[in-house]
Amino acid sequence: NAGVTQTPKFQVLKTGQSMTLQCAQDMNHEYMSWYRQDPGMGLRLIHYSVGAGITDQGEVPNGYNVSRSTTEDFPLRLLSAAPSQTSVYFCASSYSLGTGFDEQFFGPGTRLTVL
Amino acid sequence: GQQVMQIPQYQHVQEGEDFTTYCNSSTTLSNIQWYKQRPGGHPVFLIQLVKSGEVKKQKRLTFQFGEAKKNSSLHITATQTTDVGTYFCPPSGGGADGLTFGKGTHLIIQP
Numbered sequence: 001n002a003g004v005t006q007t008p009k010f011q012v013l014k015t016g017q018s019m020t021l022q023c024a025q026d027m028n029h030e031y032m033s034w035y036r037q038d039p040g041m042g043l044r045l046i047h048y049s050v051g052a053g054i055t056d057q058g059e060v061p062n063g064y065n066v067s068r069s070t071t072e073d074f075p076l077r078l079l080s081a082a083p084s085q086t087s088v089y090f091c092a093s094s095y096s097l098g099t100g101f102d103e104q105f106f107g108p109g110t111r112l113t114v115l
Numbered sequence: 116g117q118q119v120m121q122i123p124q125y126q127h128v129q130e131g132e133d134f135t136t137y138c139n140s141s142t143t144l145s146n147i148q149w150y151k152q153r154p155g156g157h158p159v160f161l162i163q164l165v166k167s168g169e170v171k172k173q174k175r176l177t178f179q180f181g182e183a184k185k186n187s188s189l190h191i192t193a194t195q196t197t198d199v200g201t202y203f204c205p206p207s208g209g210g211a212d213g214l215t216f217g218k219g220t221h222l223i224i225q226p
Binding site: 103 | 145146148150156157158159160163201203205207208213214215216217218219
């Protein structure tokens with residue numbers, strides 16, 4: 001098992017550019033999510049999905065789109081990058097329990113800089 | 116989703132000293148999880164607490180869930196440099212609002 005993989009590991013964008021951060025998992029997890037981590041702000045939830053075809057917004061969804069066409073993949077799209085989106089992005093996945101969340105498995109992160 | 120207040124936000128200790136971080140909620144929690152994130156790394160799951168008053172140990176780490184399920188704590192005995200990192204305690208019950216992590220507690224150890 002590769003676990004949760006994220007690509008790219010590093011990315012530099014110019015303001016206004018768009019790009020997609022890739023996330024894939026091979027554990028057949030129903031639940032997947034995206035977080036951003038900024039100094040002093042902890043981990044903030046951007047979007048999440050409880051299964052293929054189902055997505056929902058987290059705490060900080062503005063400027064980001066997601067889709068979940070397969071169980072394995074959960075890409076995060078930046079529509080028009082802004083310097084405020086400079087951050088470290090983590091993807092996570094887990095089994096989805098009816099009564100709560102199971103152990104979250106995190107990817108290694110994507111370090112994004114927007115100039 | 117449910118949220119907790121984690122204190123302290125930063126803690127400096129000398130190597131060998133004990134360390135405790137606390138998570139407090141204004142509402143009753145179903146479950147709570149604990150994660151550790153090393154500098155430059157990603158969060159890694161440590162444990163999940165489910166029962167009122169539950170105490171679980173992992174070597175030098177002791178996790179506790181309050182009797183009223185409104186608070187939880189992580190205690191590290193005799194800290195080592197490998198304990199450096201940020202510790203998070205997201206509430207993990209209550210269904211599909213997403214798992215919120217908050218700011219965590221940053222543990223800094225001075226040799």
